[in-house]
Amino acid sequence: MKRRDSIKTMALASFGASMFLESCYGVSRERITRSLTRYEYGRTPEETLYDDKLFAQKFFTNYELVTLDKLCNIILPPNEFGSIRDAEVVQLIEFMAKDIPSYQDPLRKGIIWIDEESQSRFNNPFIDIDELDQKQILDEIAYYDPNYNMSDLPEPVQWFNLVRNLTMTGYFTAEVGIKELGYKGNFPNVWDGVPQDVLDQYGLEYDKEWLDKFVDQSKRNITAEWDDDGNLLT
Amino acid sequence: MQIKNTAKEYDVIIVGSGAGGGMATKILSEAGLSVAVVEAGPFFDPADPKSMTQLKPAFHSPRRGGSTTRHFGDYDQAYGGWDIEGEPYGQIGDTDFKWFRSRMLGGRTNHWGRISLRFGPNDFKRKSIDGLGENWPISYDDIKPYYDKVDKLIGVFGTKENIYNEPDGFFLPPPKPRLHELFYIKGARKSNVKVIPSRLSVLTKRINNERGICFYCAGCAKSCNVYGDFSSGSCLIFPAQKSGGQIDLYVNSMVRTVTTNKEGKATGVSFIDKDENKEYKLKGKVVVLAASACSSARILLNSKSKEHPNGLGNSSDLIGKYLHDSTGGDMMAFLPELIDRKTYNEDGVGGMHVYSPWWLDNKKLDFARGYHIEVWGGMGAPTYGTGFNVNSFNKFFGINKAGGYGDVLRADMKKYYGSTIGISGRGESVAQKSNYCEIDPSKVDKYGVPILRFNYKWTDNEIKQAKHMQDTFEEIIHNMGGIPLWGKPGKDANYGLNKPGWIIHEVGTTRMGDDPKKSVTNQFERLHDVSNVYVVDAGPFVSQADKNPTWTILALAMRSSEHIVEEFKKQNF
Numbered sequence: 001m002k003r004r005d006s007i008k009t010m011a012l013a014s015f016g017a018s019m020f021l022e023s024c025y026g027v028s029r030e031r032i033t034r035s036l037t038r039y040e041y042g043r044t045p046e047e048t049l050y051d052d053k054l055f056a057q058k059f060f061t062n063y064e065l066v067t068l069d070k071l072c073n074i075i076l077p078p079n080e081f082g083s084i085r086d087a088e089v090v091q092l093i094e095f096m097a098k099d100i101p102s103y104q105d106p107l108r109k110g111i112i113w114i115d116e117e118s119q120s121r122f123n124n125p126f127i128d129i130d131e132l133d134q135k136q137i138l139d140e141i142a143y144y145d146p147n148y149n150m151s152d153l154p155e156p157v158q159w160f161n162l163v164r165n166l167t168m169t170g171y172f173t174a175e176v177g178i179k180e181l182g183y184k185g186n187f188p189n190v191w192d193g194v195p196q197d198v199l200d201q202y203g204l205e206y207d208k209e210w211l212d213k214f215v216d217q218s219k220r221n222i223t224a225e226w227d228d229d230g231n232l233l234t
Numbered sequence: 235m236q237i238k239n240t241a242k243e244y245d246v247i248i249v250g251s252g253a254g255g256g257m258a259t260k261i262l263s264e265a266g267l268s269v270a271v272v273e274a275g276p277f278f279d280p281a282d283p284k285s286m287t288q289l290k291p292a293f294h295s296p297r298r299g300g301s302t303t304r305h306f307g308d309y310d311q312a313y314g315g316w317d318i319e320g321e322p323y324g325q326i327g328d329t330d331f332k333w334f335r336s337r338m339l340g341g342r343t344n345h346w347g348r349i350s351l352r353f354g355p356n357d358f359k360r361k362s363i364d365g366l367g368e369n370w371p372i373s374y375d376d377i378k379p380y381y382d383k384v385d386k387l388i389g390v391f392g393t394k395e396n397i398y399n400e401p402d403g404f405f406l407p408p409p410k411p412r413l414h415e416l417f418y419i420k421g422a423r424k425s426n427v428k429v430i431p432s433r434l435s436v437l438t439k440r441i442n443n444e445r446g447i448c449f450y451c452a453g454c455a456k457s458c459n460v461y462g463d464f465s466s467g468s469c470l471i472f473p474a475q476k477s478g479g480q481i482d483l484y485v486n487s488m489v490r491t492v493t494t495n496k497e498g499k500a501t502g503v504s505f506i507d508k509d510e511n512k513e514y515k516l517k518g519k520v521v522v523l524a525a526s527a528c529s530s531a532r533i534l535l536n537s538k539s540k541e542h543p544n545g546l547g548n549s550s551d552l553i554g555k556y557l558h559d560s561t562g563g564d565m566m567a568f569l570p571e572l573i574d575r576k577t578y579n580e581d582g583v584g585g586m587h588v589y590s591p592w593w594l595d596n597k598k599l600d601f602a603r604g605y606h607i608e609v610w611g612g613m614g615a616p617t618y619g620t621g622f623n624v625n626s627f628n629k630f631f632g633i634n635k636a637g638g639y640g641d642v643l644r645a646d647m648k649k650y651y652g653s654t655i656g657i658s659g660r661g662e663s664v665a666q667k668s669n670y671c672e673i674d675p676s677k678v679d680k681y682g683v684p685i686l687r688f689n690y691k692w693t694d695n696e697i698k699q700a701k702h703m704q705d706t707f708e709e710i711i712h713n714m715g716g717i718p719l720w721g722k723p724g725k726d727a728n729y730g731l732n733k734p735g736w737i738i739h740e741v742g743t744t745r746m747g748d749d750p751k752k753s754v755t756n757q758f759e760r761l762h763d764v765s766n767v768y769v770v771d772a773g774p775f776v777s778q779a780d781k782n783p784t785w786t787i788l789a790l791a792m793r794s795s796e797h798i799v800e801e802f803k804k805q806n807f
Contacts, residue, residue, distance in 0.1 A: 041294040042287040044276070044313055047303050051296060075639045088293075095296045138639060146626040146636040161623070161637060168621030172647060173292035173299070178616055180644070181651060182577030186291055186615050188449035191582045193410035198576055204416045213393045213431065215407035215438045220447055223440045226386075230394060230404045234439075 054098040060108075067111050068093055068163070070127050074134060075167040082176025089170035096166060103162070110159030190217050244270045244482075245802065247503050247518035249489045249533065252341025253784050254770035254791040255524030256466030261795035262522075263479025267802060270516055271471065271481060272505055274488040274525070275313050275337030278344065280457035280468050287311060288456040292617045300618035305334075307617060311344040311457040312336035320680030323671075324687030331671075331688035332735035333528060339485060340467035341526070342738065343784070344457040347585050348434040348464060349608070350390045351781035352381050352789075354399030357662075360777050364602050366664045366695075370776045371748045371757040374401065380789035388464050388788070389441040392433035400430075400591045406439045408432060409450070411587045412580045414611040414655045417569060419588060421714030425706065427607065428593045435464035435785075436583045444473060452615070454584025463584065484516070490683050491537040491546075492521050492767060498541035500767045506681045519807040520766045520798060524791070527557070527773040528671050531743035532686050534761075534769075535673045545673075547744070547761035552754050555670040556742040557688070558778055561605060561661040561696045562732035563703035567716035568627050572653040580612050592661075592780045601698035604780045605661025607706075613652035621647055630717050655716060659703035662780040663696045665742050669734070690734040700731035739783050744773035758797040759790060766807050770794050 043051065060068065072084040072093075084090070097103045114137060118126040122133050141156040142164075150158055171177040193214070199205055206214075225233045245267035248255045255271060263269045278285060287309035292299040295308040305315040314335040323333050336342040355374040361367050378401070385404040392405040408431035411419065419429045436448050445468070446460025454463045461468040475481050486508040493501045493515060502517040523530040531554045537546035545553055592604030625636045625646035674687040704722050711718055723730035747753025750762035759774045761767045770791040772783045779786075801807060 039294065039296050041290050041308060042285045042311075044285075050303060055296070076643060077640060079641070079644070092296075092298060096300070099297050099300070099302045142639050143635050143637045145634045146623075146629040147634060150623075157637075164624075164637065164639065164643070165622040168624050168643060168647065169298065169616075169618055172621045173616045173618060175291070175293060178291065181616060181647060183613060183616055183651075184577060184579040185581035185613070186289055186451055186453070187579065188289075188451060189579055189581075191409055191450040191580070194413045194416065194580070195576075195578055198413060198578070199416075201576070202413070202416075202571065204413075204420075206410060206416075210431070213407060214410045215391070220439050223442065224389075224406055226404045230382075230402055232405070232407065 054095060057098055058094075059097045059104060060094055064108065064111050065090055065094065067115070067125075067127055070134075071163055072167045072170075074131070074138065075164050076171050079180075081180035082171075082174075084167060084171055086176045087171040087174030089167050089174075092170040093163075093166050106155075106159055106162055110156065110163065113156055113159065190220070192217050241517075242268075243502075243517040243519065244268050245518065245807075246270070246520045246522055246798065247272060247516055248522045248524060249503060250274075250341060250523070250525035250529070250771065251339050251471060252336075252466050252524060252526065252771065253343050253787045254772075255522070256340065256343070256470035257788050257791035258522045258524060258770050258795045259479075259481060260470040260474040261792055262798060263474045263481050264477060265799040265802075266480075267799070268480040269482070270484060270518065272484045272487045272489050272503060272516065273339050274508075275339065275341075275486065277483065277485045278311075278313075278338040278340055278467060279472070280311070280344065280461065280465060281459045286456075286459055288453040288459050289451055292615065298618040306345065306455060309453075310455050311338075312342060313338040321685070322677070322679065323685055324674045324677060326687055326689040329688050329690050330733050331690045332733055333686070333688070333740070334735065334738045335526065335529070339471070339483070340457075340465045343464065343466040345455045346784060347782070348436055348454050348583075349585065349589075349782040350433050350435040350464075350785040351606075352401045352403060353377075353779045353781055353786050354401055356399045357777065357779035357781065360603070364596065366602050368665070368745070368747065368752070368776050371746055371753075376757075377786070377789050377793065380793045381785065383792060384785060384788045386441075388435055388469050389437045389445075390433055390435045390785070391431070391438045393431045395430050397591060403433075405433070406437065406441070409438055409582055409587050412582055412612050414569065414572070414652075415586065415588045415609055417571075417655065417714045417716075418609045418657070418710070421710040421712075421716070422590055422607070424713040425709050426593070427590050427706065427710065429588050429590050432586050432589050434583060434585050436585075437462045438583070444476075445469070448583055450581055450583060452581035452584050487514075488681060488683070489525065489533055490681070492523075492533060494537070494539050494541060494546065494764075496541070498539075498764060500546070500764055506683070508681075511681070520768070522795075522798070523767070523769045523773075524771045526771050527740050527743045527775075528686060530769050530771055530773050531671055532673070534744070536684055542763070547754055547763045547767060549763050550751055550754055552667075552745065552752070554672050554686075554743050555667050556665040556745050557669050557671055557690065557740060558663045558665045558742050559734045560737040560739040560778055560780075560782075561659070561663050561692075561699055562737040563605075563659045563700045563707075563730045564656060564732075565704065565707035565711060565730075566654060566656045566719045567711040568630055568719060569653050569655055569714065569716045570630060571715055573649050575613065575652050577613060577652075581615070586610060599702065601702065602664055602695045603662035603699065605659040605699060605703060606780050608658045608660060609655065610658070611652075611655035624650065627653070654719070655711075655714075657707045657710060659700075659707070660737060660739075660780065660782070661696075661699050661703070662778050664693060665745070665777055666691075666693065671743060688735075692728065692731060692734065697728050697731055701729040704729050739772070739778060741772035741775035741778050741783055744769045745776050746774040747776065759794040760797075768794055768798065
């Protein structure tokens with residue numbers, strides 16, 4: 001079996017996050033397949049084996065995945081650019097919990113904690129209470145004083161910070177989030193300096209004595225030749 | 235190209251395929267010699283789409299480019315790292331030396347920063363200047379012609395600056411600075427710190443028809459698929475193969491020892507084929523070690539025989555000694571002026587566009603040797619970790635509240651994106667005999683080869699230099715209106731001085747000299763004790779200089795390889 005197929009088979013058989021999202025949220029099978037077969041990113045055979053091993057495991061229960069999906073959606077509600085589901089944030093959290101096992105305990109304990117809070121206050125698990133009630137719980141753990149070390153803050157605050165961090169990184173490293181952020185690189189181009197309007201905005205300019213030294217991009221394709229003193233002739 | 239076993243006797247066996255091994259391969263094969271290149275890792279070609287990571291956005295990785303399997307992230311092209319399974323190394327006492335190994339064709343040249351600085355005239359004669367360490371047996375004038383040839387062969391951008399100890403070369407034109415670099419220039423100049431365009435081996439202009447030109451994706455650490463940056467495979471080994479060189483590549487082949495005969499001369503190498511876990515031998519008239527300073531030392535120390543009971547070429551007992559890495563210190567800052575930036579593509583080349591060479595006179599300072607300053611920052615590609623603690627910079631505006639949820643996070647993400655800058659010092663340490671690697675007599679790796687253990691302590695010179703870095707960086711950051719992101723490390727933390735090995739510039743383990751009692755190799759990087767064994771990695775460096783070692787490895791390897799060719803012509807092997 002080709003790696004592509006083996007991942008797909010393995011993943012579709014046991015990759016809980018995607019399967020579950022498909023059944024619960026109507027994410028199309030086509031999208032899941034696409035997302036699972038694109039992980040071809042120059043791995044060595046050893047790295048491929050390691051990834052495959054993680055893909056074949058399932059860490060979170062379906063219930064936990066739905067809770068995470070709810071939390072991530074509150075952290076970053078969908079907008080015109082996209083959603084945490086477009087960005088496959090919950091799948092990322094599932095993968096990272098296996099890739100960085102020290103995430104496992106805190107992530108799981110936090111979900112238990114928030115359900116206990118929800119039960120004691122509203123007699124229902126977190127996913128089943130009203131959004132206003134959900135936010136009432138979150139408001140108590142979502143904010144922190146950045147002058148403190150995170151590790152000195154209460155555990156629920158640390159937990160929510162971890163979920164927020166994973167949500168943010170998941171969204172803004174995904175296609176939709178990169179577009180929303182406005183990152184325009186990682187693409188072949190010819191850099192010719194900071195745009196003039198940006199230089200003007202900050203009151204900066206390129207040194208006049210340096211300007212002659214910079215690459216003349218109109219000559220970049222002309223083979224370099226020098227005189228004996230190292231002066232570029234072309 | 236992978237040949238398993240052969241009765242053939244090569245003219246030269248080259249161990250390792252990084253900068254030194256690649257240059258030796260090119261020069262020796264183009265002189266018509268038959269060459270075996272023995273590389274511990276797999277074949278690697280930056281142009282191969284199967285291994286390529288360049289231009290891949292973070293979401294092609296299931297961990298979004300995170301660093302679980304590769305220390306510098308999924309897309310960094312170094313197979314290996316600080317820790318390789320089954321290939322440990324030990325520490326003596328409270329030493330914490332970090333040994334980075336990259337096992338692949340081209341070695342660490344596939345991912346390095348491409349900072350390509352010549353050593354200057356003073357860098358070869360530091361003992362004459364400050365009485366510390368040792369002078370090199372050669373001067374800048376001896377190596378200058380080779381630097382010139384390396385510049386033209388491989389390509390490096392930069393500018394003529396006429397600074398005595400930062401010699402100019404044959405430069406391609408540099409790219410314009412990015413926005414945060416303009417801030418750095420402003421801040422550094424206020425502190426009278428000179429700033430000049432970087433000198434990186436990236437092709438901003440065509441140098442030949444075999445290699446492409448930089449297309450500014452900031453991806454040099456991913457190794458360029460159009461060969462627009464220097465890596466040993468793309469710029470030295472593949473061209474040498476194309477020009478008809480007799481080159482056999484042995485990959486996944488870990489050299490264990492240099493074999494010798496009764497006369498004490500080298501006869502070849504023994505290596506472990508990692509795929510079969512079997513040992514093989516190769517015969518060669520000359521052995522050129524280029525496995526990296528510590529790996530070459532390890533091979534020599536493990537090559538014990540009746541004729542060389544202390545390890546091959548080790549009558550001086552100096553192999554492994556004088557190990558030294560560059561000093562390193564860093565500071566990162568927030569630039570409030572850069573919040574809510576207009577976004578545009580400012581990737582540029584894979585590294586900084588400007589830097590500061592060492593600008594002071596040590597006679598007026600309380601430490602020896604200098605450092606150069608590198609600068610980083612800007613609107614980089616989002617990768618795992620982007621968006622963590624998204625609004626913790628609120629504190630810099632007196633807002634003692636961060637976190638939250640909802641659309642405020644999107645706004646904060648955009649607000650703070652690209653608003654940080656980092657400054658790093660990379661400096662020269664003074665080589666110490668008491669800093670060394672040696673064979674651990676009781677431990678072997680998974681191939682049964684005795685492993686190295688390290689003993690390393692920084693001296694006051696390096697610690698005071700690190701303090702100077704922190705004070706300087708703080709001032710420059712203040713000058714550009716920045717706020718450091720963390721407190722200045724104090725004396726208890728060696729003023730932020732990085733652990734030895736962390737800068738991955740380890741050199742000096744087979745240092746060169748005229749006196750066989752005080753050095754391991756001569757000025758042509760030949761073992762004093764064994765006339766047909768050379769070391770062309772950074773092992774022969776007498777001192778590190780406040781420059782990155784690669785350009786000097788290349789120039790010395792070229793010089794030594796030409797010497798080997800001359801010796802062949804004189805039938806001395």
